[in-house]
Amino acid sequence: MLEFVSNNISTINFILINIALGLSIYITLATGLLSLSNAGFMAIGAYTVAIISTQSNIPFIVGLMAAIALGVALALPIGMLVLGLRDIYLAIATLGFGEIVRIIALNGDKVVHLFSQNKELIIFNGAEGITLTYRTPTIMLGLPDTTWPILIYVIVIVYILATLHNSRFGRILASIRQDETAASTLGVNVVHYKLLAFVLGSAIAAGAGALSAPIVRVIDPHNYVFSRGVDILAYAVLGGMTHWVGPILGATVLTSLPEALRFLKDQRDIVNGLIIMLSIIYLPAGLADPRIWGLFKRLVSFPKRERVS
């Protein structure tokens, strides 16, 4: 077990990061919002940590907090601007936000030079991106110290989402997804709760980006292009959008699949696209579909029933 973990630690790291990203888009999808800004907020988180750790000696945990805080601070005004839009219009607007973030990362230094005396100052480093110095992770209790924060982060998010799911807040978000007009006549302030879901999702994505920085080490704009956003969407679509278990399953399958089928690697995007298409057609409720679990239970309990009769 331990050997398996240490041999595949990089895949495990990415599975955990992708679970966090899948959960970040899940919270908006569960509210009926098709927001594709998660890759953008992930970039914000990753760049925040990368810039802080290259420009100062501030510890990583503070960088992580700063990344999440920045995610919230940006998600609030952006949410207020775009959440009046619906469906495909919201998707396009949030996609636009992701592109803006990417372009800022690409050309940010030019803007910095406009305002700074120091023309040599490099913060974003354009297309090359920021390379973090490599530090050999120390093993703590069987896991590298770079993996622990990600694991804890995922556990905290799952706790938050599971708690919300069974509370007034989870029910309200589900009611908005299903019929926001009916929800509003029950006194639900739809705009308020949509904003809550958007900010929560953005903060989770920014944190995931921050945690991914020490793992990927090279933070460049190419990491956060459109297809990254589609990958994130695929985790939730494949896994299922009505329960938080869905994105966990989806991210695990889609992250480990290319590792298991290495020969497909160059065609990964094609496979991803195919999986999204097929799952939408044949598994609209995703891998976490209660019907699948019912079927599974029936198959497992089948021999038992035979013994009785």
Place this chain on the structure above:
Amino acid sequence: MIPEQPKPLLEIRNVARVFGGLKALENVSFNVPRGAICGLIGPNGAGKTTLINMVSGLGPLSEGAILLDGQLISGLAPHKIAERGVGRTFQNIRLFGDLSVLENVILGHHLRQRGTLIETLLRLPRSRSGERDSRTAALKLLAILGMEHLANVQARALSYGDQRRVEIARALALGPSLLLLDEPAAGMNSTETDGLCEFLLSLRESSLTILIIEHDMDMIMRMSDLVVVLNFGLKIAEGPPDFVRNEPHVIEAYLGSEQ
């Protein structure tokens, strides 16, 4: 000496609604006294649902004003109007189909549920007791409607009549002073309709005011204290059931004129 009239709960004042060039409602005024059941009837397309939508904040008024308990509510957002105590059901049932019957009714109760986001996340006592109270209240409502055994069934799996009753329970969970019902008996058989009638009359006992759209004339005439008749967006009659029933305009609107 004329005795001072008690203030009506709902006042519709010169309300109009124009869709493009079409006048869906024109200069409609009437009052619903507190604790009354007011039937809103009229042929299809008369503007009944449009009016109810405006009361619950789902459609803007082109002209006029709507007052609840003497306070202006027209122009407020739907959730604000719900907060002031207006609950409603829909002509085309709008339950949250993915959620259980119980969850649907609990949702109606959420405004009265205490516990902030932080309290919920930390599972503090206030949010947990709030959750428990909502659950108890919702189960009680379902019990009154004789639907306790369906609490954990997914709402979309229910029969038509049961869905209508869950929708009423959900609206009642809000604790409204005014209940708007848009064809609550549609799709119900006569036994179910009788049951519904009795239930609504029992609600009036508990001083709830009801504005009800219904095509079942028997039901309207039996239950209502006051009937308002709309035709082509105009109010053509208003009064007690017996008066409205014999009003020539109303007979003409429903049966056509004799010429």
